[in-house]
Amino acid sequence: MMLIGGLLGLVIGAVLGLTGAGGGIFAVPALVFGLGMDIRGATPVALMAVGSAAMLGALQGLRQGLVRYKAAIVLAAAGTITAPLGVRLANWLPSRWLNLIFVVAMLVVAYRMFMSSRGARNDGELSVAQSGVCKVSKDTGRFIWNLRTVTTLASIGAVSGLFTGMLGVGGGFIIVPALGYFSELRMHSIVATSLLVIALLSAVTVFITFGQSLSLTAPTWAFSAVALVGMAVARFLGAKIPSTALQRIFAIACIVVAIMMLMRNMG
Template identity: 50%
Template sequence: MLIILLGMVVGVVLGLTGAGGGILAIPALTLGLGWTLVQATPVALLAVGTAAALGALDGLRKGLVRYKAAALMAIVGSMTSPIGLYLARQIPSRALVLMFSGVMMFVSLRMFLQARADAREGSSAGAIEKNCMLNPSTGRLTWNARCSMTLVSIGATSGLLTGLLSVGGGFLIVPAFRKFSDVRIHAVVSTSLMVVALVSLGTLGNLMSQGVSLSSEGVMFIVATLAGMFAGRLMAPRISAQWLQQGFAALCAVIGLLMLAKAVLT
């Protein structure tokens, strides 16, 4: 029951935010179930990758996915994720947990600040020029060198962290894509889900080729995550984006502190 509950929570958060499921999967498996980082990595990648793929397909059906931007970020991310996998094998497990804790705290701060910035932007008049802008006449992104390099940078960093910490990368893609583009939040989330799906499943394929396998408990967690994703996608339009960001920021802060305590005390 605990495996099912934790899997559903991860799926719901991923469906709501497009960002949180990946970064919550590892703590759910290591803190909630007592697994090691090595045991948790393939399960987290497959759970998040598959759930994100379902969410991305739903976004494609609704015309929300910026598929060219997603493809560029995913291609670059797939090139940098093997670097992250290599680095993860060279770094001691405790150091990886400390790094994960640091990432959680950073995400918490960034999500909280982003929510406050969005509230200020919503109350101010006038459009803000960003790196990637939608063409008013076509509704598509205006592609130029500035926009392309922005997306390449986001994809490269996301892929590196996916390989290194098995976090999916959505926690980086969503705030970064929102900050540097004028794409609406629901399209940002759907685009992030596509990138997370492609990069996570590609990274998992790399691990599988090295002989990594899944346990029956891992399969159960993955199925529960998929169920949670469906629930999260249904709830997403009914929840305030600002409230969601602030709540997720607080959750990340708590989990980051728990991961830090685990690394220090064990």
Template identity: 50%
Template sequence: MLLTSLLGLIIGSILGLTGAGGGILAVPALVVGLGFSMSEATPVALVAVGLASMLGAIEGLRRKTVRYKAALLMSAVGALTAPLGIWAAGRIPNVWLLTMFSGVMVIVGARMALQAYRTDAHTDDTLPDGKVCIQSTETGRFVWSSATALTLGAIGAVSGLFTGMLGVGGGFIIVPALRHFSNVAMNGVVATSLMVIALISTATVAGAFAGGLTLSTTSWLFIGTTVTGMLLGRLVAPRIPARALQWGFAMICVVVAMIVLAKARGVL
């Protein structure tokens, strides 16, 4: 029970701090740490991450850090491209999918680390220079234009495609993309990513329970502690410099890449 609680707290905290990593880290944690089979771990991870993301998104809405219109747009477009990803996944060998994803994660982590290295700790990287999606300093909302809509739609499309192909959440696409294309602070990027994950997960979770999904006591303990970890992560996140969160995200990307590569090699 202690190990279950500890793993749930860690996964939830990572999700709350970075807006990503929960789903793809939860499955290996359940399989390797708690001895679940892949078929048992997947729905538990989905419920845990979906519920935790939902609460994180609600907290972000309360604090007005979520760009909810952007989240709705990305979710809607992602829902359209996810079936294409599923179709592609059925035609590409799994080992190549996982290896490709590992490579993407290393690149994303390296870019985020480079961005964190270049970020001045006092500016929080919020200046709009070179950004396509501009957050107004007066209203705190995006200044919408055709370029803004197309960029956010493209982020949602790529996120949905990878979600369909690899069966993981879209946070690893959304977080670095929003950091690159927008001037939204890291805390707002994380909150927006959580809302997208929550929206995409809700329908899947509902369908799973409608199909007769039942969970064990250990599963519910993991879910509960994941939610608790999420709340703790969101509570602490505003007090952590954006650059530190970016470094953390970059390191998690590398860890995830190693986990996925190990899975591709049959180690996990």
């Protein structure tokens, strides 16, 4: 079981490092199917692994000057307020409903990834429609702060925190596309900033659930530790993989796992 946990962690860390999203969306099913955990018990374990791996990626982004840390603080602060509500919803909703919500989330992620792949440019950046609500200075590459910027970022963070607390997902698959649409940041900066927010929200949610549904065994420790290795390797190799192919493989994998989760829910 330790070997299975380690292999699953390696894959999850790699997915997170390559996409800046999707760690939790695959981590929870991996723990459910690979280690036989219930979705409630899998959520905090997945967050611990994903959060640790995300922090490693965020530190790399900070060294490279890619992380917009002020924006990350606003996003994480708003998410910290709604994450406890998400945890309460997870404890209140029946497991069957949690599974169904998770399946819907995976299908939304698959659709977003596939549509993003259709707009990918040759340089690896995504050509996404931008509303320009959160303006970025052309001189510094940093946000131009005003009430509209703060409100928009806080709203994104609040939604992300709710889903993080409830399902162990929401950091990447909400923050990355939202920042892509509402801000003028380049994608590599969006991914790095997203990783820092994921790390902070994961830490808060794990702290809330500690002693409730958090169960740490040898396989789950292996899962969390090896996820760091997967993240490090993926961040190194990510630039060499065409973004279009990566996103389409990710989308197909999401659909397959969603079907598996749905079949398990109906069983």
